[in-house]
Amino acid sequence: MSFLDQIFDNLWFILVLKVGLVMGFFLTAPLGIGYAEHKILAHMQHRLGPMEAGRFHGWAQLIADGVKFIQKEDIIPKAADRWVFSLAPAVVLVPVVLVIAVVPFGPDVWAENLDVGLFFLLAISSVSVIGVLMAGWASANKFSLIGAVRAAAQLIAYELPLILAGAAIAMLAGTLSLVGIVEAQRDFWFVLVQPLPFVIFILASLAELVRTPFDMPIADSEIIFGAYTEYSGLKFAFFLLAEYAGIVVLSAVASVLFLGGYLAPPGLDFLPGFVWMSAKIGGLSFLIIWLRATYPRMREDQLQRFSWIGLIPLSLANILITAVVMVLI
Amino acid sequence: MAIDTGRGGEVAPEEERPPKPLPGVGLIKGLLVTLRHLFSRSITQQYPHEKPDLPPRTRGVIALKQENCTVCWKCSRECPDWCIYIESHKETHEPASGGRARSVKVLDRFAIDYALCMYCGICVEVCPFDALFWSPEFEYATYGIDELTHEKEKLQEWTYTVLPPPELEEGAEPVEEAEGESAPHSEAPTSAAPVAAPGAGAEEGGA
Numbered sequence: 001m002s003f004l005d006q007i008f009d010n011l012w013f014i015l016v017l018k019v020g021l022v023m024g025f026f027l028t029a030p031l032g033i034g035y036a037e038h039k040i041l042a043h044m045q046h047r048l049g050p051m052e053a054g055r056f057h058g059w060a061q062l063i064a065d066g067v068k069f070i071q072k073e074d075i076i077p078k079a080a081d082r083w084v085f086s087l088a089p090a091v092v093l094v095p096v097v098l099v100i101a102v103v104p105f106g107p108d109v110w111a112e113n114l115d116v117g118l119f120f121l122l123a124i125s126s127v128s129v130i131g132v133l134m135a136g137w138a139s140a141n142k143f144s145l146i147g148a149v150r151a152a153a154q155l156i157a158y159e160l161p162l163i164l165a166g167a168a169i170a171m172l173a174g175t176l177s178l179v180g181i182v183e184a185q186r187d188f189w190f191v192l193v194q195p196l197p198f199v200i201f202i203l204a205s206l207a208e209l210v211r212t213p214f215d216m217p218i219a220d221s222e223i224i225f226g227a228y229t230e231y232s233g234l235k236f237a238f239f240l241l242a243e244y245a246g247i248v249v250l251s252a253v254a255s256v257l258f259l260g261g262y263l264a265p266p267g268l269d270f271l272p273g274f275v276w277m278s279a280k281i282g283g284l285s286f287l288i289i290w291l292r293a294t295y296p297r298m299r300e301d302q303l304q305r306f307s308w309i310g311l312i313p314l315s316l317a318n319i320l321i322t323a324v325v326m327v328l329i
Numbered sequence: 330m331a332i333d334t335g336r337g338g339e340v341a342p343e344e345e346r347p348p349k350p351l352p353g354v355g356l357i358k359g360l361l362v363t364l365r366h367l368f369s370r371s372i373t374q375q376y377p378h379e380k381p382d383l384p385p386r387t388r389g390v391i392a393l394k395q396e397n398c399t400v401c402w403k404c405s406r407e408c409p410d411w412c413i414y415i416e417s418h419k420e421t422h423e424p425a426s427g428g429r430a431r432s433v434k435v436l437d438r439f440a441i442d443y444a445l446c447m448y449c450g451i452c453v454e455v456c457p458f459d460a461l462f463w464s465p466e467f468e469y470a471t472y473g474i475d476e477l478t479h480e481k482e483k484l485q486e487w488t489y490t491v492l493p494p495p496e497l498e499e500g501a502e503p504v505e506e507a508e509g510e511s512a513p514h515s516e517a518p519t520s521a522a523p524v525a526a527p528g529a530g531a532e533e534g535g536a
Binding site: 040042043044045046047048051290291293294295 | 356359360362363364366367369371372373375
């Protein structure tokens with residue numbers, strides 16, 4: 001074997017490379033989405049957004065924000081539970097990074113092709129609920145606790161529609177592996193036969209990310225910042241990073257499950273798969289930002305009602321119909 | 330928890346109410362509104378790269394035209410904040426054409442302390458001789474509070490930034506043009522009030 005082949009065959013080298021690429025994606029993609037959110041929200045509100053940082057339309061605004069957060073004082077309230085308080089950002093952040101490792105971004109562009117990729121993804125993303133509860137409880141602050149408990153209720157309520165919508169796709173594709181699901185969409189994208197689960201998945205993702213209109217747990221105008229109120233500096237930045245990385249990751253997962261992942265629309269495959277995947281992630285992120293600009297937030301009881309009485313029966317009915325149709329056809 | 334809207338609970342009869350739209354239509358309309366705003370021009374004025382376009386009667390800073398001031402002290406007395414500092418003394422002059430000596434007040438110091446000034450404009454309104462004017466300048470922030478007290482030289486400089494008075498609105502009574510009456514920064518300033526006796530001829534300035 002040649003020298004290069006020997007390097008690329010080495011398990012450790014591959015591992016370090018994959019970790020590096022995943023972390024690199026995790027640190028840069030949220031910056032792009034965060035900047036897009038600033039600008040898109042601004043223009044939808046008839047204003048300009050960041051214009052000064054980096055001279056040209058404020059492209060370096062989020063980098064400046066990152067530097068600002070790093071150099072801030074790390075405040076831990078006196079009554080707070082130090083260890084739980086400090087570990088909560090990590091518990092919220094790490095699941096998002098892990099999900100990046102299983103998502104295919106292009107033909108042969110992925111970190112790991114797990115056979116149970118979809119299951120792994122959904123299970124891991126449920127872990128961040130614990131992080132929010134840790135943050136709210138350890139803050140020793142009534143508003144944080146209210147925010148954390150709202151978050152826990154909301155995240156649990158919307159896990160089920162997420163999983164059930166994903167289950168319908170797994171049934172259609174016949175595999176839980178994300179690469180397998182993309183490959184199974186070579187004939188037609190699953191959104192064409194499963195439009196309702198697509199909508200359910202997007203709405204449940206919005207609620208999982210605690211984004212408007214489901215951002216009652218953060219509710220800026222009511223409980224300051226909910227579970228994250230007492231955080232400052234880098235820990236706070238990690239929560240924000242987790243939110244924007246979550247937008248990217250859940251857009252990627254939704255593209256993989258419903259929009260054909262890195263597959264081009266029929267006839268347009270002169271562009272590489274990675275470009276199409278980026279376009280789909282960008283489109284879904286734009287939709288998520290658009291929804292934030294447009295809608296007021298839902299009340300907690302409206303939110304719960306929407307999930308338990310609305311989305312879950314719909315997704316269950318959808319699974320039933322999918323199963324029947326699959327057997328008949 | 331009904332709120333009393335004052336109409337006594339009347340609801341329009343069934344036929345007269347507008348038809349209920351399909352559920353979800355309102356949500357889509359909202360999305361289209363934000364999308365339309367996305368593509369329309371933003372109305373932000375990027376200060377400090379662009380200067381703001383201020384209305385004509387903007388109250389930025391107060392300018393003093395020393396020629397018009399007769400040191401009557403009205404502005405200093407009427408200022409609610411007591412931020413106008415005036416010092417003066419009286420001098421007697423023999424007029425050139427003979428006659429008894431006239432005493433004239435001379436302005437030694439006229440300072441407005443903009444750290445105290447609340448920009449109410451009472452001094453400008455109350456001045457009988459039109460010596461104080463509003464100017465739209467607002468960029469005079471300093472690094473020390475002492476520098477916010479503008480002496481009469483600085484106040485005279487502000488007169489070069491005073492705008493001409495805005496046009497009269499439609500239907501307003503036309504103003505008769507008195508002899509030589511004009512804005513402070515044109516060539517022949519005269520005091521508007523009848524300081525000079527009618528028979529003594531027009532006097533240039535107030536000196």
